[in-house]
Amino acid sequence: xxxxxxxxxxxxxxxxxxxxxxxxxxxxxxxxxxxxxxxxxxxxxxxxxxxxxxxxxxxxxxxxxxxxxxxxxxxxxxxxxxxxxxxxxxxxxxxxxxxxxxxxxxxxxxxxxxxxxxxxxxxxxxxxxxxxxxxxxxxxxxxxxxxxxxxxxxxxxxxxxxxxxxxxxxxxxxxxxxxxxxxxxxxxxxxxxxxxxxxxxxxxxxxxxxxxxxxxxxxxxxxxxxxxxxxxxxxxxxxxxxxxxxxxxxxxxxxxxxxxxxxxxxxxxxxxxxxxxxxxxxxxxxxxxxxxxxxxxxxxxxxxxxxxxxxxxxxxxxxxxxxxxxxxxxxxxxxxxxxxxxxxxxxxxxxxxxxxxxxxxxxxxxxxxxxxxxxxxxxxxxxxxxxxxxxxxxxxxxxxxxxxxxxxxxxxxxxxxxxxxxxxxxxxxxxxxxxxxxxxxxxxxxxxxxxxxxxxxxxxxxxxxxxxxxxxxxxxxxxxxxxxxxxxxxxxxxxxxxxxxxxxxxxxxxxxxxxxxxxxxxxxxxxxxxxxxxxxxxxxxxxxxxxxxxxxxxxxxxxx
Numbered sequence: 001x002x003x004x005x006x007x008x009x010x011x012x013x014x015x016x017x018x019x020x021x022x023x024x025x026x027x028x029x030x031x032x033x034x035x036x037x038x039x040x041x042x043x044x045x046x047x048x049x050x051x052x053x054x055x056x057x058x059x060x061x062x063x064x065x066x067x068x069x070x071x072x073x074x075x076x077x078x079x080x081x082x083x084x085x086x087x088x089x090x091x092x093x094x095x096x097x098x099x100x101x102x103x104x105x106x107x108x109x110x111x112x113x114x115x116x117x118x119x120x121x122x123x124x125x126x127x128x129x130x131x132x133x134x135x136x137x138x139x140x141x142x143x144x145x146x147x148x149x150x151x152x153x154x155x156x157x158x159x160x161x162x163x164x165x166x167x168x169x170x171x172x173x174x175x176x177x178x179x180x181x182x183x184x185x186x187x188x189x190x191x192x193x194x195x196x197x198x199x200x201x202x203x204x205x206x207x208x209x210x211x212x213x214x215x216x217x218x219x220x221x222x223x224x225x226x227x228x229x230x231x232x233x234x235x236x237x238x239x240x241x242x243x244x245x246x247x248x249x250x251x252x253x254x255x256x257x258x259x260x261x262x263x264x265x266x267x268x269x270x271x272x273x274x275x276x277x278x279x280x281x282x283x284x285x286x287x288x289x290x291x292x293x294x295x296x297x298x299x300x301x302x303x304x305x306x307x308x309x310x311x312x313x314x315x316x317x318x319x320x321x322x323x324x325x326x327x328x329x330x331x332x333x334x335x336x337x338x339x340x341x342x343x344x345x346x347x348x349x350x351x352x353x354x355x356x357x358x359x360x361x362x363x364x365x366x367x368x369x370x371x372x373x374x375x376x377x378x379x380x381x382x383x384x385x386x387x388x389x390x391x392x393x394x395x396x397x398x399x400x401x402x403x404x405x406x407x408x409x410x411x412x413x414x415x416x417x418x419x420x421x422x423x424x425x426x427x428x429x430x431x432x433x434x435x436x437x438x439x440x441x442x443x444x445x446x447x448x449x450x451x452x453x454x455x456x457x458x459x460x461x462x463x464x465x466x467x468x469x470x471x472x473x474x475x476x477x478x479x480x481x482x483x484x485x486x487x488x489x490x491x492x493x494x495x496x497x498x499x500x501x502x503x504x505x506x507x508x509x510x511x512x513x514x515x516x517x518x519x520x521x522x523x524x525x526x527x528x529x530x531x532x533x534x535x536x537x538x539x540x541x542x543x544x545x546x547x548x549x550x551x552x553x554x555x556x557x558x559x560x
Contacts, residue, residue, distance in 0.1 A: 013215065013218050014214070015212070015214040015215040016206055016211055016214075017134060017139060017211065018139070018206055018208030018211055019202075019206040019207070021200075021203040022143075024112050024113075024115050024116065025112070025115070026116045026119075026120075026144060028117065028120055029120070033116070033117050034120075036117055037080070037104065037117060038104075040078065043075075044076065044077045044078075044123050045077075045079070045080060045121050045123050045124075046061075046078070046080070046122070046123070046124055046126050046149075047082070047119070047121070047122035047125050047141075048080070048081045048083070048125070048128075049082045049083055049110065049115075049118050049119070049125065049137055049141075050083045050136070052081070052084065052085040052086065052093070052107065053085075053086050053088060054087065054088055055130050055132075056127075056128070056129050056130070057130045058093055059092050059093060059096060060130075061079070061128040061177065062081075062093065062096040062097060062103065064128075064177040064178040064181055065100070065103065066100060067178050068178060068181055068182055068185070071182070072182075075185055077102065077185065078102045078104065079100075079103045080104045080106065080118060080121060081104070081105050081107070082106040082107075082108075083106075083108075084107065084108055085107055090107070093105075115140065119140070120144070122141075122144075123146070123184075123192065124147055124148065124149050124167075124184050125146050125148050126148075126149045126150075126177075127148060127149070127150045127151075127156075128150075128151065128177055129150070129153060130171070131153070132153050134155050134156070134159075138150065138156065138160065142165065142200070142202050142203040143200075143203040144200075145196045145197070145199050145200035147165050147167075147184075147196060147198070147199045148165065148166040148167075149166065149169070149177075149180050149181060150166060150169075151168065151169055151171040151177075152169065152171075153171070156168070161198070161202070164195070164198045165195060165198040165199040166195075166199075167180045167184055168180075209241075209314070216243070220243065220298075220299070223299060223303075224245055224299055224302045224303065225245075226245055226248070227244070227245045228243075229241065229243055230244050232328060232329070233328075234328040234435060235327075235328050235431070235434075235435060236434060240313075241314050242313060243295075243298065243311070244309065244310070244311050244312075245310040247306065247307045248307055253283075254283035254284050254285050255283075255335055255336040256283065256284040256285070256335060256336070256338075256339065257284065257285050257287060257327075257333065257335040257339070258276060258284050258285070258286045258287065258338075258339045258340075258341060259286075259287045259323055259327065259339070259340055260273060260276070260287075260289075260343050261291060261319065261326075261340075261342075262288055262289065262301070263291040263316065263322075263343065264292065265343065265344070266297050266300065266301070268343045269288070269301070272341060272342070272343050272344070272345060273301070273305055275346035275347045275348070276352065277305070277308075279347065279349070279351075279353065280349075280353065282352055282353040282356045284339075284352070285330070285335065286307075286308045286309070287308070287309045287326035288301055288308050288310050288311065289311045289312075289313055289322045289323070289326050290310070290311065291313050291316045291317060291318075291321075291322045292312075292316070295312060309329070311325055311326065311329075313325060317438070317551075318438060318442055318445075318550075318551060319420060319436075319440075319441070319442055319445055320435070320436035320437060320441075320445045321438045323436060324436055324438065326338075327427075327430060327435060327436075328435070335427055336427055336428075337425065337426055337427065338424070338427055338430065339355070339423070339424045340420060340422070340423050340424075341468075342420070342421040342422065342470065344375075344471045344472060345375075345422055345469060345471070346375070346468070347422075347468055347469075348467060348468070348469065351370070351466050351467060351468065354465075354466050355370060355424060358412075358466065359424055359426070362412075365426075365459045365461045366426050366453060367423065367425050367426075367450060367458065367459075367460040368418070368423075368424040368460075368461060368463060369383070369385070369415060369418035369422065369423060369424070369461070369462040369463070370422055370462065370463060370464070370466035370468050371384040371405060371408065371462070371464045371465075371468070372384070372419065372421055372422055372467075372469070373405050374470060375469040375470055375471030375472075376471065378467075379404055379405045379406055380402060380403075380405065381398075381400045381401055381402065381404070381405055381408060382398065382472070383398045383401070383419045383421070383470075384401075384403075384408060384462060385398075385413060385415040385416075385462040386398050386399055386419065387399060387415075388416040388417060390499070390500040390503045390507075391503075392506050392510070393507035394492050394503065394510065395510060396417070398419075399415075405467065409464055410464055410465045411464075412461045412462065412464070413461065413464075414460065415460050415461065415462045416454070416460075417447050417450035417460065418446065418462065420445065420446035421468070421470050422470075429453065429458055432456065433449065433452050436449050437449065439494070439549035439550060440487070440491045440494065440495075440549065441487065441549070441552075442483060442491075443487045443488050443491050444488075444491040444492065444494070447495065448495055448498070478521075478525055479521055479522050479529070479533075480533075482536045482558070483536075485533055485537050486537070486540040486552070486557075486558075487540065488511075489515070489536070489537050489540030489541050490540040490543045490544040491544065492507055492510075492544065493507055493541065493544025493545055494544050494547070497544075508541060508544075508545070511537075511540075511541060512541070519533060519537075532558060536554065543557075
């Protein structure tokens with residue numbers, strides 16, 4: 001940059017190019033690759049891989065190799081040149097390569113799936129460029145754990161570490177490439193292995209996420225005030241990289257922390273935030289965590305709501321993962337109570353103060369829930385307590401679902417679990433049980449959490465006179481979503497295996513019975529979704545039985 005622009009050094013931010021570690025296939029062995037490409041097992045192999053262009057110095061590499069081959073008495077050496085010629089006269093290349101049977105030409109475009117063949121035959125990658133700023137071939141070599149021979153040009157000497165993962169040379173010396181290749185041949189086998197290990201370690205450090213964070217820091221700080229990147233240590237000791245914009249008002253001694261986890265539907269999240277900000281009679285600290293993969297929501301919500309703490313999670317890390325960030329920050333803030341509110345839920349005016357008051361008046365209760373009604377049918381109950389039963393396979397049931405709120409009971413009562421759409425916890429409970437389990441990714445994590453609470457004799461109650469509205473996204477259009485069908489089917493089995501493994505077969509039977517009802521409804525309302533809905537259930541059951549957990553790309557898993 002410096003030769004072309006008059007920019008002070010402290011104004012320049014470098015976002016390092018990421019490596020390709022684990023991007024391309026790498027499942028074959030060194031022996032298989034050499035056999036496939038007809039390379040001797042005991043040869044020392046130099047590799048050039050990439051488009052063959054005039055500025056890349058391939059003729060100089062061939063000349064250096066031929067000279068080295070004349071001199072080398074102790075080691076067998078071979079050279080592989082692989083890549084598609086572009087605007088390149090092959091006359092000289094073909095002439096030089098014909099002088100040795102140990103030069104192998106693959107002058108074609110190398111498909112992604114074949115990259116592993118070439119890198120797994122190589123001992124060193126050589127990039128003899130005459131002119132260069134950067135090189136994708138170098139990052140590829142590191143990603144396969146292959147050290148590099150390269151000129152000290154462009155940013156190469158900033159990426160590679162000489163005598164650790166590379167040998168670098170000054171190309172002003174016409175004999176430098178030959179001498180550097182000879183130097184690599186002199187490495188004892190154990191040092192060559194160290195070079196390869198160092199190359200692989202370097203590739204793991206050169207992550208695209210690091211580049212994203214460095215460049216995002218500049219971009220975000222120019223449009224959002226008080227933003228910073230932070231390595232947050234969760235209360236379970238796990239570190240998580242977050243982007244955080246603290247609220248504008250100074251921190252008060254509020255004992256209640258509230259978290260809303262945003263994902264995709266920003267108008268829902270705005271409605272939920274506004275319902276909280278309208279509450280009177282209670283002090284609180286509102287955290288909003290965005291699980292979106294991009295920063296659009298973080299920027300918009302940060303600018304629209306200055307008195308919330310806005311957090312960008314490192315991608316979509318699930319219900320538990322996102323909420324655990326805010327819960328850990330509440331512990332840092334020395335809050336005493338935490339409230340998790342779904343982004344598709346709202347709290348009617350005055351209800352937050354009542355809910356918090358119930359917690360204060362009932363210190364023996366560790367987890368508190370309210371009645372939750374449908375957002376579009378505010379007199380119809382969706383949740384007012386729940387039961388868990390493993391007797392005939394896992395059965396979780398919302399008590400009084402579908403009943404009229406006006407005719408419901410008013411006295412508080414014990415419950416087997418509180419739904420994660422609106423759950424208030426004492427932070428003492430959190431410190432005793434730990435964070436919400438993240439292996440489910442979506443659905444059943446709060447049920448698991450409440451079962452752990454029950455095992456530790458922590459009281460859980462519903463106060464039915466308090467009402468929250470829920471505009472259920474997972475049943476939009478009157479049918480369950482694909483992600484609901486998959487994660488519900490899978491995680492019911494995951495939880496059964498965890499808490500009552502003897503009932504797994506019965507749980508599977510229950511899921512299949514529910515699935516028949518779901519599919520009947522889908523066939524009636526949205527027949528075009530029937531096949532993929534069946535797939536979601538089938539793969540959910542299969543993955544649950546196999547113990548698969550965490551986030552799953554459903555488009556890939558269901559082959560959509």
